[in-house]
Amino acid sequence: SAVISQKPSRDICQRGTSLTIQCQVDSQVTMMFWYRQQPGQSLTLIATANQGSEATYESGFVIDKFPISRPNLTFSTLTVSNMSPEDSSIYLCSVAIEYNSPLHFGNGTRLTVT
Amino acid sequence: QKEVEQDPGPLSVPEGAIVSLNCTYSNSAFQYFMWYRQYSRKGPELLMYTYSSGNKEDGRFTAQVDKSSKYISLFIRDSQPSDSATYLCAMSHGSSNTGKLIFGQGTTLQVKP
Numbered sequence: 001s002a003v004i005s006q007k008p009s010r011d012i013c014q015r016g017t018s019l020t021i022q023c024q025v026d027s028q029v030t031m032m033f034w035y036r037q038q039p040g041q042s043l044t045l046i047a048t049a050n051q052g053s054e055a056t057y058e059s060g061f062v063i064d065k066f067p068i069s070r071p072n073l074t075f076s077t078l079t080v081s082n083m084s085p086e087d088s089s090i091y092l093c094s095v096a097i098e099y100n101s102p103l104h105f106g107n108g109t110r111l112t113v114t
Numbered sequence: 115q116k117e118v119e120q121d122p123g124p125l126s127v128p129e130g131a132i133v134s135l136n137c138t139y140s141n142s143a144f145q146y147f148m149w150y151r152q153y154s155r156k157g158p159e160l161l162m163y164t165y166s167s168g169n170k171e172d173g174r175f176t177a178q179v180d181k182s183s184k185y186i187s188l189f190i191r192d193s194q195p196s197d198s199a200t201y202l203c204a205m206s207h208g209s210s211n212t213g214k215l216i217f218g219q220g221t222t223l224q225v226k227p
Contacts, residue, residue, distance in 0.1 A: 001160070033213045042118070042217040043158070043202070058214070092157055096213060102148055103215060105157035 002027050004106035006093050012112045013083055020079045021109045023093030028073035031096040033103065034066070038089045046091075049076040083113045117141050120203055120218025129227050133190040137203035137218045140184065144205040144216075147179050149188045152200045152220065161201075162188065193225045 003026040013019050023032065032049040047068055048056040055068035070076040080087050093106040120137045127133055135149075146165055150158035162177035164170045170177045176189040186205075190197055200222045204215040 004157075031213050040219075042219045043204075043215070044217075045214050048213055094213070100146075102146075102160050102163040103213060104160060105150075107155075107157040110155075 001104050002029055002095055002097060004093055004095060004104060006106040006109050008109055009107065010110040010112075012114060014114060015084055017083055018079055018081045019083065019111060020077050021091055021093075023076045023078070023106060025074045025095055027097075029095040029097050030073075030099055030101075032070055032076045033094045033096075034068060034076070034078045035092040035094055035105070036089050037092060037108070043092065046078070049078075080111065083111075085113045087111065088113045115140060116219075117216050118203065118205060118218045121221055122219050124222040124224060126224045126226060127193055129193060129195060129225055131193050131225070133193050133197070133223060133225075135188040135190075135201050135203075135221050135223070137186050138184055139186075139205060139216075141207075141216075142181070142184065143207045144181075146206045147177070147186050148204040148215070149175075149177055150202040150204060151197075152202060154199075158202055193223075195225050195227050198224045 005024045007022045034046040035043045037043045045058050046061045049068050049070035051070045067079045090108040090110050092108045094103045118139045149162040151161050152158045167179045167181045174191045178187040200220040202220045203218040206215050
């Protein structure tokens with residue numbers, strides 16, 4: 001399985017600011033995704049990061065709030081824009097090495113918005 | 115009603131016990147079923163990955179899928195304190211939805227020495 005590194009591992013941010021989270025994989029992967037894990041809630045898919053094109057967002061998530069980039073097969077970023085306390089959550093990068101292969105997750109970024 | 119239901123626990127057992135973790139689901143289109151283990155302040159770690167119905171065994175872990183009952187289970191034999199973690203079930207429709215996993219809420223397990 002791939003080794004997934006996320007930066008930062010945690011951050012405390014002020015309301016109204018933005019934070020960009022980086023996800024680096026040690027090998028090329030077919031698919032990359034961003035999930036959110038809110039306190040006491042199950043993991044929810046935010047979007048699929050598509051290489052060289054716009055990300056595919058799930059219902060309830062929009063590009064203006066969560067812009068995503070994926071410039072190559074090993075790297076992606078998720079930005080949480082104009083943050084509010086409701087954005088306090090764990091954001092997780094996940095990858096599938098091939099189509100239909102299981103997902104592997106990074107250790108997440110723990111975000112607190114004050 | 116949630117698509118995937120999982121008892122959040124917590125579940126506390128003595129070391130050496132057999133642990134049974136379960137999830138029920140409502141969508142018959144699910145084809146792929148997974149169990150993840152998540153330690154505190156870590157990301158989910160894939161434990162078991164199965165397609166359609168049946169059993170799969172890996173060491174002390176056995177995953178069962180009963181599609182007719184829309185019910186999946188994870189059994190842990192000879193449980194160890196190191197098994198103390200949150201266990202998440204997850205499922206997906208298939209290739210057209212690769213990556214879109216629907217997760218249960220997670221069951222917190224504590225194995226006491």
